[in-house]
Amino acid sequence: MTLRSGELAAAAGVNLQTLRYYERRGLLAAPERTLGGHRTYPDGAVTTVRVIKAAQRLGFTLDEIAELSDTGRGHARSDADLRERATAKIAEIEGRIADLVAIRDTLRAAVDAGCHDLRDCAGSPDCPIPFTGLAHHS
Structure with a gap:
């Protein structure tokens, strides 16, 4: 058919x-x-x-x-064995999950800190978002 x-x-x-x-x-x-x-x-x-x-x-x-x-x-x-590739893909996904958890936790901390504006938050010493150090150089 x-x-x-x-x-x-x-x-x-x-x-x-x-x-x-x-x-x-x-x-x-x-x-x-x-x-x-x-x-x-x-x-x-x-x-x-x-x-x-x-x-x-x-x-x-x-x-x-x-x-x-x-x-x-x-x-x-x-290098094309499914088991090997799946194992490598699992490690890659677990790394992405760890990154996403860190991002989520940072955003929760920003919400909990009362951040309403990225620029204001960046200028605050209590800002949990990692760009705080960058804000002092601009």
């Missing part, structure tokens, strides 16, 4: 431009063409697009997804 571009896009929950982009990036195999020039994709293309979107939601870049997809096609690279 084959699907036309619109059918594939609808089934995978993406738009046509996304399909074309994935083709250009080599993430999705170039489709066959009908005599009328319509693109037709194999039924498995739906799974491919869904896997790409799921991997993106997990924080993988398209380059990383391409490398991980190559592994599944028998072109394994030593």
